[in-house]
Each structure stands twice: as structure tokens, then as C-alpha cells.
Amino acid sequence: MMRIPAPRVSSLSPPSPSDPLPRLRGVLDRGGLAWLALGCALLITLALWRYSSVEFETRSRDRFRSRAEQQLVALKSRMENYEQVLKGAAGLFAASGIVTRDEWRDYVAHLELDRSLPGIQATGYAAMVPGQFRAAHEAVVRADGFPHYTIHPSGNRPMYGVIVYIEPFADRNLRAFGFDMYSEPTRREAMDRARDTGRAALSGKVTLVQETLRDVQSGFLMYLPVYRHDQPHETVAERRASLAGFVYSPFRATDLMQSVFKASDIEVELYDTADTPTRENLLFESAHAERNSKYWRDMPVRIAGRTWTARFRSSKLFENHAASQQPAITLVCGIALSLLLFALLYLDASHRRDLERQVRERTRDLTHARDEAEGASRAKTAFLATVSHELRTPLNAIIGFSSVLLQDSLSDEQRKQLVIINRSGLQLLELIKEILDITSIEAGQLTITLEEVALATLLREQCDALHVQARETGLTLRLDASPELLMVRADRNRLRQVVRNLISNALKFTDEGGVVVRCLPFGKLARVEIEDTGIGIPPGQLATLFTPFQRANNPGARQRAGTGLGLAISRRLVEAMGGRIGVASHVGRGSLFWFTVPLVF
Numbered sequence: 001m002m003r004i005p006a007p008r009v010s011s012l013s014p015p016s017p018s019d020p021l022p023r024l025r026g027v028l029d030r031g032g033l034a035w036l037a038l039g040c041a042l043l044i045t046l047a048l049w050r051y052s053s054v055e056f057e058t059r060s061r062d063r064f065r066s067r068a069e070q071q072l073v074a075l076k077s078r079m080e081n082y083e084q085v086l087k088g089a090a091g092l093f094a095a096s097g098i099v100t101r102d103e104w105r106d107y108v109a110h111l112e113l114d115r116s117l118p119g120i121q122a123t124g125y126a127a128m129v130p131g132q133f134r135a136a137h138e139a140v141v142r143a144d145g146f147p148h149y150t151i152h153p154s155g156n157r158p159m160y161g162v163i164v165y166i167e168p169f170a171d172r173n174l175r176a177f178g179f180d181m182y183s184e185p186t187r188r189e190a191m192d193r194a195r196d197t198g199r200a201a202l203s204g205k206v207t208l209v210q211e212t213l214r215d216v217q218s219g220f221l222m223y224l225p226v227y228r229h230d231q232p233h234e235t236v237a238e239r240r241a242s243l244a245g246f247v248y249s250p251f252r253a254t255d256l257m258q259s260v261f262k263a264s265d266i267e268v269e270l271y272d273t274a275d276t277p278t279r280e281n282l283l284f285e286s287a288h289a290e291r292n293s294k295y296w297r298d299m300p301v302r303i304a305g306r307t308w309t310a311r312f313r314s315s316k317l318f319e320n321h322a323a324s325q326q327p328a329i330t331l332v333c334g335i336a337l338s339l340l341l342f343a344l345l346y347l348d349a350s351h352r353r354d355l356e357r358q359v360r361e362r363t364r365d366l367t368h369a370r371d372e373a374e375g376a377s378r379a380k381t382a383f384l385a386t387v388s389h390e391l392r393t394p395l396n397a398i399i400g401f402s403s404v405l406l407q408d409s410l411s412d413e414q415r416k417q418l419v420i421i422n423r424s425g426l427q428l429l430e431l432i433k434e435i436l437d438i439t440s441i442e443a444g445q446l447t448i449t450l451e452e453v454a455l456a457t458l459l460r461e462q463c464d465a466l467h468v469q470a471r472e473t474g475l476t477l478r479l480d481a482s483p484e485l486l487m488v489r490a491d492r493n494r495l496r497q498v499v500r501n502l503i504s505n506a507l508k509f510t511d512e513g514g515v516v517v518r519c520l521p522f523g524k525l526a527r528v529e530i531e532d533t534g535i536g537i538p539p540g541q542l543a544t545l546f547t548p549f550q551r552a553n554n555p556g557a558r559q560r561a562g563t564g565l566g567l568a569i570s571r572r573l574v575e576a577m578g579g580r581i582g583v584a585s586h587v588g589r590g591s592l593f594w595f596t597v598p599l600v601f
Helices: 020-029 032-096 101-111 131-143 171-176 185-197 236-242 253-260 316-322 326-344 350-406 412-442 455-472 492-508 566-576
Strands: 123-130 159-167 219-227 243-252 266-271 282-285 296-303 306-314 451-454 476-481 487-490 514-522 525-532 581-586 590-598
Touching: 032 101, 032 123, 032 219, 032 243, 032 253, 032 266, 032 296, 032 306, 032 316, 032 326, 032 350, 032 412, 101 123, 101 159, 123 131, 131 159, 159 171, 159 185, 159 243, 185 219, 185 236, 185 243, 219 236, 236 243, 243 253, 253 266, 253 282, 306 316, 350 412, 451 455, 451 492, 455 476, 455 492, 455 514, 455 525, 487 492, 487 590, 492 514, 492 525, 492 566, 492 590, 566 581, 566 590
Parallel strands: 476 514
Antiparallel strands: 123 159, 123 243, 219 243, 266 282, 266 306, 296 306, 451 487, 514 525, 525 590, 581 590
16 A cells, blocks of 8 residues: 655744644654554453453363263263163073073173273172071072071061172172172162162162272162063062062272273262262262362262262363463563554554564464364264264174074063063164264265165165054055156165155154155156155244254154154255255144155166
8 A cells, every 4th residue: 555645844834723734743753653553452462362361261161061071971871881781681580580600600701891891890689588588598509509608697687688699709799699788778778769660770879898998999889670570560569579689780989980080181079969069978089189170060960860979170180281371472472562563653664564474373373273163073073973883882782682582482571571672772773873974974974975776676675674664553655656767876875764764754753544655757856755644743843854853843742752863864865965855744634755866867
């Protein structure tokens, strides 16, 4: 930009007192503009310093909260895995009726818990023995090769919950053999809760009988009831009457939590309470030194019917990493730049280019900060994908084990229970696959392989596969395909996933009538329609129906299971294959979902 100098006033012609130019030039000559620029620059520097300080503090708090939530997820995941182990053990009793000591030892040994789920003290079975059968029970166990076996603690009680199997059967665990857990109030409360609910129950804080005089730790136990397989247990009264015993796992809190909480930048305290944490209900603390952490957060966690409070505190390592010199650097640099600006106003225009360079450098710094924020979002997606992958390991074991048991000779009740376990496992596996699909899509890792696909043939295969599901619910499933064989360009597996998801949804939300699948040419596209006679979708929900975790909710209709991911994934897949997807619906009359894919010419 060209600068035009102000006209000079001749010394021979004195300026008029009302002329503003001499006064303005006098101010400029005294450096008034430089001082004004310096003041403005310092104000901007203080604002940037304040913004930078607040931004880094907010980012550190968010990072701490994210780390705490990751640790909480790790704890819940680990405890759910232990619960699955107990469910498998209960399934062993349900399948066999009577499990021998050798069978129990072999079963636990094959789980390899010390490698796959470290931190568990033992896995055992406690039998419920009425008081009048105590002597007979002791005689049976003694005859089994334990001549000195006696229920302890001593005393006559109306009911005993006696540990008869415990693996590994060595070292500390030998102290628990024959122990009556039902004699201790805290354990009894958890056993009664598990018995009445039919679900896993976590006990309060106890001292395990495995403890010696050295390295004493707080402990707790997880129980899952085992009912007599030939007796009903649908109601509380039936459960109490048919209770045979409990599969259970004792945990030494410190041994377990040290294998769960491995992060060095987060300190953890775990309390057996949903109220105010105190030292009396402390289960575990990762750091014994008392210090005032900069960040801390109490988070409740519900596990097997019991609420713990997890207190997360930032460690010195976290705080050192979170402490940034950038706000101070911003302040110092800002002041320096202000002074430089003050000096540059006395120099010629060439110095201004240096100032512009400094501005560009600051812009790059802000761009770098933005890139770091985007990296944190990608890290979240990667974490979710990793957790989903890790969940499949125990889930595949459950599905495989139940499938093997279904091949044996079973009673109707046993087969029904195993079918439920197997079906639930498959449903959960499908959920994990959906989560992996949506995270892959969000991370930009979706791969589409286009090829020529016979659309009518693919639709017929999917209708045949889902025909049994429709027939079991009293519905009809009919394919109305165009006479010609429509060849489309699409990813065969992804197209099959979309079709199966839409037909399954139609069957799920249809109580009577049926579902019709149509296939017809639509210009240069093939259009597939899935029309049902179901409950329909309210108009206000159509706009968000293809958004992740959004599910149709028709007031007055019963709720259907689902995650809200299927339609979102289907939309992304169809669009990636060059098509579109949509829906039309009338409440009470049904819905019509459609999508298009390019034809092959």
C-alpha cells in the first residue's frame, strides 16, 4: 500500500489556531501513535494470555476426565468378564446337573484365568446345606478323600453355605475349603440377593478367609446362584426353594485393581459405598501418599447390584504433563511483540513485513492446536474400536461353549436356556460388529469394493434366510422382484448387510401382517423397497431416523430391542456405493424403506 505523506506547513506562514493538522502532527512527532499502538497490543496480549490459560486448563480437565472414564470402563469391563466366567460355570451345572470335583478342576484350568483375566483369587462352588444334613454332608466329603474335612466356623445353624470346590486348590485357597460363607452377614446379604434375583451379586467389603497375617488386603466376592435344573425358578419363592448353591469368585482388592488400573498418570481410590467415601469403606488406593491433587473426580460405578465410588486424582506425572509454558510464552512473546511494534512504528515500512511474518507464525501455532484437537477425536474413535474388539474375545467363548453344549443330549429346559444364552451372545456380537462399522466409517476407514451383483438373486437369498424368523412370529415375507435379472454395481457384502438390516427391522416392528420386498428399475438405478404393515414411525422422528443412536419411539407401542446404529450404517453404506436411502411411514399403517444402487449397462 502506498503511503501519502501529510503536507508540510511553511515556517513562513504560521498555522491557524483552528487548524487540526499541526496538533495531530505534534502528537505523532511525540510518539503518541506508538504509545496508542503499544497500549492496544498489550491489551490484546493479555487477552490472548488469558484465553490460552483457560484453554489449556479446559483441555487438561477434559483429558483428565477422559482418562478417568477410560479407567472406569476398564474396571466395568473386567468385572463384567468375571461375571461371564461365573455364568459359564453356572451353565456347566445347568448342563450336567452334577459336577464332580475333577470336572470342576478341569473346567477352571481350561479357562486359564491367571493369563486371560489376572487378579482373580479363585473360582469356587458353595453348596447350600440344611442344618439337619450337616453330618451327612461332612461324611460325603470325607469319603471323597478329605478325612479331616469339617464345616467352619463351628456351631449349629439352620443353613450352611459351604465352599466345597475352589480352584486353584492350593496355598491361600486351602483356608477357604469348608468355610460357611452364609454364617457371615456381609456375604449372606450378597448370597440372598443373588438367590432372589437370579443374577450376579457383589458383596460388600470383607476380609477373605484366604488372608494370613502378612499382606492383608480388603476383599469382596461375586456370587451367581445355581438352581436345581429339574425345578422351576421363575419367582422368588421358586428360586429360594430350588437353590442348590452358588458359583462364586473371591477377590483381593489390591491384587485385582493393580491389574486393572495400570495408568501411571491417574491415581485411583475405590470405595465400597454410594454415599460419602470414608477410610472405613476404602477398598483400594493406588497411591498412599496424601497430597492435594489439582484434578479429582468421584464417579459411581454399578457392578452386580452394588454401587462403588471411584475417586480419580491426577498424579504428579499427569500434572507435569498438563502444565504448559505456552500461556507464559504467549504473555512474554506478546509483550515483546508489543515493544517491537512500538519500535517498528519509528522505522520504515520494511519492518512491517517482519511483523506480518510473526502473525503468520502465530496462525500456524493455532492451526497446530486445532490439529491436536482433531487428533484427540480420532483417538476416541480408535479407543472405542479397541474396546469393541476386546469384547469379542469372551463373547466368542460364550457362543462357542453354548453351541458345543447344544450338541449334547439335554432336557427341554436346558436346551431352552442354552438357546437363550447362544442367541443373546449372537445379538451382542452383532451389536459389536455395528459399533466397529460405525467407528470405521467415522475414522474414514470404510472400504467399498464394487462389482457386478445380481440384485434379485441377492434379495431372494436374504428373504430365504429370514423366512424362518418371519414364520416364527406369524408374519409373511414375500419377494416381488422385477422379471428381468437386475445387475447392479455394488459391494456384495455391504449390499447384503443393508438388505438384511432393513428386512430385519421391518420384521421387528411388525406385529401382524407381513413384509414385502420389491425390486424394480428406476432410471439408471435399481430401487429396492421394503414395505411392512407394522406400527409406523411418527413424522417428527423421520428426520433423525438415520442418525447414529437414534431409534424410532412410537408412544403406546411396546419397545423393541436395538441400538440405533443399523439405519445409520445402512445410509453410509448405500451412499458409499453411489445410491440413496429414504423412508415413508404412516403411524399404525406401516413403513416403506427404500434405497437405490447404480445399474450395470
